[in-house]
Amino acid sequence: MSGMFEHGLARREANYQALTPVDFIARAAEVYGHRLAVVHGRVRRTWGQTYERAQRLASALERAGIGRGDTVAVMLPNIPAMIEAHFGVPMLGAVLNTLNTRLDTASVLFMLGHGEARALIIDTEYAEIAQRARAEFPQIKLISVHDLDGAPAALPGAVDYEEFLAAADARYDWQPPPDEWDAIALNYTSGTTGDPKGVVYHYRGAYLNALSNILEWDMPKHPVYLWTLPLFHCNGWCFAWTVAARAGVNVCLRKFDPQTVFDLIRAEGVTHYCGAPIVQSALANAPAALREGIAHTVRTMVAGAAPAPSVIAKMREIGFELTHVYGLTEVYGPAAVCARQESWDALDDERRVLLTARQGVRYHLQAGVSVRHPDTMEPVPADEQTVGEIMFRGNICMKGYLKNERATEEALRGGWFHTGDLGVMTADGYVRIKDRSKDIIISGGENISSIEVEDALYRHPAVAAVAVVAMPDPKWGETPCAFVELKPGCAATQEEIIAHCKLLLPGFKVPRAVRFGELPKTSTGKIQKFELRAAVGATRAIDLADPKRPA
Template structure:
């Protein structure tokens, strides 16, 4: 009887979309600060108006539903505005990684069939090289941002000035929610370390739900002040542009990640929250003490990309920062699990707290499920902290699929779950801990070695700043661990010191047979590029252990 004469209609059902967040915030808090960038102070009322103007101008340029608008922007006001103005036009936002080479940019513009490209002056030169490499003959509207904080002359691409483009739009543009919350809102490309990048498509529902999950996981208060250390091009900044709008918070923009700039922003603007890869957190922990003076306690930080070692947790605590460990992938909108902390952990020693906080944790509030399964049988592994399986997700925080790649989409969702490719165990309390990427397991003499386990041990060495362990070909064992180690400034640690440290904590066959010192190659989000290190591992010098 509950299905009879009770129809869904416009009065009792509306599609979920993060666009509703900025609409409400602009109505309720029009005079609250929304964006800080250099001398710029922009309210939510002003920001909403500009987003509507951007949407209006895009429509007038012939861009509408399911058209792609690419942006090559740092963490600046136009990037915040694009997260609302582009989907208000019905279009799909494609945030390009600003560290990419011209060939990859050209591929993405073609594959995503971009109709417009918004460019910051810092990236004009690389875009100028990418444009002639495009194979798609369709015209591409170029919109060029000007930013005094860039502080260098920019190469003109002959496009329209961003401010002129926005000003020409209607501030009362009557945008609409998507007809279906399943409609695409964003396109994000994976790193493409083995062939061309895959285009991950997000829907309005997932964007809204993950944005709200961010609020819930952090107990994020109204009018929080969020510092943009995490690139907004990365998983749409883990959906935080939409999260900040939902909380009528403040976007403190930051063109470049720099320890001094971060501490200054925290002091000057009362920053309460920020996100970043371990390399960003390490940058702050290892900064000179004088740089940290006057930084208030209580700042909340999120870290993802690798488990935070004990030294990082201890260093953050000494600064008075509260660190939350999350885990996810591009395909699940950024973070989709969280290592939810318990009060009882506070009384434990730093080593045990680090062990517990290093786990990837439990599903986000509004994710339906996250579990570790045998990828062949699709059955959950025992919750014993030892049996390894693959992390899988199901629910509201999962991509639509890969653009123009039905085979990859079908494989990713095989068995009704999203397959992450990350190998992990699950503990009796349900918390998940990654052991490795499936491709990063080192098989030495028939024994499986977790590169993450070896890395965890290396991070305990007081002189180690960053580390990555990969497989090195070996004529006797097939593969052996090769450790690439980046030392802290001034450290005099030797290869033998590293080996002896590992021998204290690892079985002999897990100890690296090669150790290479030097700066590690990293992505723009701070992730170590293991694929580059695998190329080097074949020529790494072996040592006797």
């Protein structure tokens, strides 16, 4: 821009500050420093105390030689130190790399090396991984957190976290980043083939997604947020920063368990929590006695390929208000929401549940979500039939993949982030996912959405969790195979499950085989379909060659 609006109107320190979510905790401490911020067993800390501990962490890391742009890895459950790291590390200008606590040692070592971690803050429960990391990377500063009874109190070669903080400055003078585009976090994808990709977040995106969470949820001041969602997963969908912005309460949860969740909801007055469909299903299907005494409204956010309509209906039945969001690691967790319309209230339960299960529209502060042909980049018609690839664009998109320019260019080509998810656009402008490209089943030339079959299976009263994958077939090429996990105390046979599906699906979409047992899941509750495909010998992965093939 040029002309009169630029003359003498320079960007100055007085009228421009780079956006950083660290500012949320600074304001919470200034305005609501006396209010409760963190609950973890007997630990109860205010926002003033939590801010001081984050400042001490930044100071201690700096004294240990960690500087701006250095990677600080953390391998922690949802405990207070994990929340403190989400502020203390970026206060310093370092990059926070939260590691999945369920990963095997080889994967963790790869991430530490690839991310060039300068420090590792690790719970003593993971002592074996800590020692392997120390042997492999002796230059890494090892800091141990003792939080679990029965775990080692200290780790050889590590400094204790509390001692590390005690000697540091509780008034550390942190500054906003020089540039909002600077990296704030590094999150590794859990790919099923090859090495994981390191997704790099910037300050601007973290700040805006944290605020979008508030807007999409109409989150009031001082919510009581229960950490059922792992903080290592997309930085807890940015909710560590969101809760600070609202000066709420972080109710920590070291390990998910339905009874513990209901106990905490009662005891702490939990108002909000997030979780994958499998987490929601576990709570919805828990014995009614566990929910006794919970009279207030609990708001929950669910993300996944598509929550089963039966789960949505059950959450409504037990009085939990559910918001459905959609996203990926590359878009900071959720970046689309199924925005509720008042007109849906007049619909019957089945129709309303189906509308609620859609992936929806863009987050307030995301520039766009679209369904497009991945080659021509043309948007598909809003006919709910034409299949394309779901894409995002805007500030809530990653900087790119660390040290992987080729993958970055491929993912961000054409001015959009390509999710790899197949979907359609509805007449009212909502995105509906059909499947991952590799999960579409092609049987005798007909395309079958595994999600559609799964939705039918979830309507069986004995089904707790389900996954449908392609099974090789000598006549049809491949047919649906259902893997079913039954609810405790329930029984069903293959014949019963197939008969149930025949009532709801065309014959060619009905599973030809049903296998029972516990489903393999990631630490965030996502079902690992690649293991199930391997179990039936399926190896094909399709591409999106024809946007008009039947859904």
